[in-house]
Amino acid sequence: MKLLVPVKRVIDYNVKPRVKSDGSGVDLSNVKMSMNPFDEIAVEEAIRLKEQGVASEIVVVSIGVAKAQETLRTALAMGADRAILIETDAEVEPLGVAKLLAKVTAEEQPGLVILGKQAIDDDSNQTGQMLAALLGWAQGTFASKVEVEGDSVAVTREVDGGLETVKLRLPAIVTTDLRLNEPRYASLPNIMKAKSKPLANRKPEEFGVDISPRLETVSVSEPAKRSAGIKVGSVDELVAKLKELGVAA
Amino acid sequence: MKALVWVEHEGGALKDATLSAVSAAAQLGEVHLLVAGQDVGGVAEAAAQIAGVAKVHVADDAAYAHALAENVAPLVVGLMAHHEAFLTPATTTGKNIAPRVAALLDVMQISDILSVEGPDSFTRPIYAGNAIATIRSKDAKKVITVRGTAFAKAERTGGGASIEPVAATAGTGLSSFVGAEIAASERPELTSAKIIVSGGRALKDSETFEQLIFPLADKLGAAVGASRAAVDAGYVPNDYQVGQTGKIVAPEVYVAVGISGAIQHLAGMKDSKTIIAINKDEDAPIFQVADIGLVADLYTAVPELTGKL
Numbered sequence: 001m002k003l004l005v006p007v008k009r010v011i012d013y014n015v016k017p018r019v020k021s022d023g024s025g026v027d028l029s030n031v032k033m034s035m036n037p038f039d040e041i042a043v044e045e046a047i048r049l050k051e052q053g054v055a056s057e058i059v060v061v062s063i064g065v066a067k068a069q070e071t072l073r074t075a076l077a078m079g080a081d082r083a084i085l086i087e088t089d090a091e092v093e094p095l096g097v098a099k100l101l102a103k104v105t106a107e108e109q110p111g112l113v114i115l116g117k118q119a120i121d122d123d124s125n126q127t128g129q130m131l132a133a134l135l136g137w138a139q140g141t142f143a144s145k146v147e148v149e150g151d152s153v154a155v156t157r158e159v160d161g162g163l164e165t166v167k168l169r170l171p172a173i174v175t176t177d178l179r180l181n182e183p184r185y186a187s188l189p190n191i192m193k194a195k196s197k198p199l200a201n202r203k204p205e206e207f208g209v210d211i212s213p214r215l216e217t218v219s220v221s222e223p224a225k226r227s228a229g230i231k232v233g234s235v236d237e238l239v240a241k242l243k244e245l246g247v248a249a
Numbered sequence: 250m251k252a253l254v255w256v257e258h259e260g261g262a263l264k265d266a267t268l269s270a271v272s273a274a275a276q277l278g279e280v281h282l283l284v285a286g287q288d289v290g291g292v293a294e295a296a297a298q299i300a301g302v303a304k305v306h307v308a309d310d311a312a313y314a315h316a317l318a319e320n321v322a323p324l325v326v327g328l329m330a331h332h333e334a335f336l337t338p339a340t341t342t343g344k345n346i347a348p349r350v351a352a353l354l355d356v357m358q359i360s361d362i363l364s365v366e367g368p369d370s371f372t373r374p375i376y377a378g379n380a381i382a383t384i385r386s387k388d389a390k391k392v393i394t395v396r397g398t399a400f401a402k403a404e405r406t407g408g409g410a411s412i413e414p415v416a417a418t419a420g421t422g423l424s425s426f427v428g429a430e431i432a433a434s435e436r437p438e439l440t441s442a443k444i445i446v447s448g449g450r451a452l453k454d455s456e457t458f459e460q461l462i463f464p465l466a467d468k469l470g471a472a473v474g475a476s477r478a479a480v481d482a483g484y485v486p487n488d489y490q491v492g493q494t495g496k497i498v499a500p501e502v503y504v505a506v507g508i509s510g511a512i513q514h515l516a517g518m519k520d521s522k523t524i525i526a527i528n529k530d531e532d533a534p535i536f537q538v539a540d541i542g543l544v545a546d547l548y549t550a551v552p553e554l555t556g557k558l
């Protein structure tokens with residue numbers, strides 16, 4: 001079975017995003033960019049499925065600027081086999097991404113597409129579910145465990161009340177949650193090897209889908225700032241404060 | 250405009266998250282509700298009582314028993330022939346279903362809205378809440394998830410909506426429910442609690458977390474939350490996680506114990522009314538948002554605090 005893993009290049013999770021003073025967006029110039037952390041988890045899961053003998057090939061795909069190649073190379077260094085960059089300078093919304101991914105899926109015929117549950121820049125949490133809808137496939141979102149059994153996959157999902165397990169007919173969509181695994185680091189030899197792995201460069205126009213944006217960003221502003229309050233010197237003072245707040249008798 | 254709201258329910262009880270979504274929908278137009286599930290007559294009755302609701306659509310069928318998105322989405326799409334907006338609370342159930350509906354309708358979903366600015370415009374947090382975007386949707390129909398903490402809850406009583414059964418669409422057979430581990434707790438639910446005590450990595454292990462955080466929470470009548478680090482390390486289950494990719498909370502009082510205050514954690518709790526932090530590092534970022542800070546070793550401060558309450 002082939003696995004398809006979409007990976008997005010996003011602001012590094014350690015960087016504190018700054019809103020541009022003209023309110024047009026978030027300042028990404030000279031900011032460290034990395035693979036979306038949930039996508040690292042997706043790549044890791046794919047590699048483990050290959051190591052278990054469940055999967056035969058891992059194809060990673062990214063939609064974004066030319067530099068998203070770096071993100072794809074990282075995935076290849078971790079252990080993916082082949083990469084596809086759908087290069088565009090335009091910002092593509094989850095619906096557009098899902099449409100492009102549906103076309104890639106039709107070309108590649110994977111048994112499982114593993115995505116992150118959420119990109120940490122737009123915080124949309126949509127693409128996997130949308131792709132499942134467009135393909136008419138089952139979806140196992142927010143996965144903390146993935147077990148392929150014959151022609152189905154059992155997915156344990158992190159839900160608000162705890163955990164839930166669903167069984168999906170293959171081919172299917174899985175989106176990753178934080179506890180699914182701990183992604184490996186690419187070793188230096190593997191980083192070198194990744195440089196010669198195949199990376200195809202494609203353009204959105206080749207896929208014949210409408211990816212024009214449906215949402216217009218009118219403005220981007222900073223959230224209301226919280227200012228630091230006071231420090232108390234002892235537990236007794238804290239107790240007094242809690243009484244003032246009416247939460248302690 | 251008619252707005253259809255997904256009713257979140259569990260064990261025959263209508264969940265609070267629904268009430269915030271109803272308030273958001275009321276700003277768009279006439280509010281209709283969808284109750285889907287198995288043996289949900291009671292939930293439909295309760296839903297019809299919610300103030301400001303005009304109609305309750307009920308789809309009672311085994312296919313909807315576990316809110317499987319594969320089965321529910323076609324049902325919603327059918328109803329969307331007569332509604333201009335579909336809203337769900339931004340719960341794991343809502344986040345699972347809404348994008349599937351949106352894609353089937355060829356609509357770009359608006360996730361996690363904080364406010365309704367007009368029939369087509371909304372605000373929503375991006376970059377872990379470090380920026381707030383005002384966006385305008387060009388789609389004819391809107392699919393929206395609603396951040397519960399950003400909208401007042403509609404009243405559970407005072408309404409008198411009509412109840413209308415909807416014919417079930419057949420189950421797709423794409424997925425099936427196997428089982429769930431849903432933790433029952435005597436404590437208040439995290440997302441609706443007035444007071445929350447959360448613990449972080451500094452709690453060391455599940456026994457220590459239990460011995461220090463739970464008694465303090467019980468003294469305060471509080472719900473218990475945690476940082477990602479505490480969940481990853483197995484001190485508490487995943488449903489305790491507060492943050493950008495966990496639960497969003499905004500209680501009257503949030504007590505962060507041994508939590509550093511990473512942006513991903515702050516994203517989930519910085520709209521709390523009063524934030525109290527206990528941390529031994531006076532430079533911990535949590536103190537930049539805390540109203541009341543205590544620089545202390547939690548291993549002495551927390552037992553002392555619990556004892557004095």
Ligand SMILES: Cc1cc2nc3c(=O)[nH]c(=O)nc-3n(C[C@H](O)[C@H](O)[C@H](O)COP(=O)(O)OP(=O)(O)OC[C@H]3O[C@@H](n4cnc5c(N)ncnc54)[C@H](O)[C@@H]3O)c2cc1C
Nearest residue numbers: 449450451476477478492493494495507508509514529547
């Ligand atoms: C994609 C992604 C998503 C994430 N989502 C979330 C999320 O939803 N929620 C979340 O919380 N995090 C999330 N994180 C993780 C986040 O970046 C931090 O790693 C995490 O919040 C740290 O948890 P912590 O504060 O418990 O641990 P640490 O950062 O290790 O902080 C421990 C704190 O305890 C203090 N301490 C230690 N010993 C004592 C003592 N004896 N007494 C008092 N204080 C003490 C230390 O001074 C320190 O400040 C996410 C990360 C990523 C990459």
Ligand SMILES: Nc1ncnc2c1ncn2[C@@H]1O[C@H](COP(=O)(O)O)[C@@H](O)[C@H]1O
Nearest residue numbers: 006007063115116118119124125126127
């Ligand atoms: N531009 C993109 N290129 C590749 N994958 C993407 C892209 N955008 C989103 N994804 C995938 O969809 C997941 C969810 O993203 P989102 O719906 O934007 O929160 C991500 O974790 C990725 O796996």
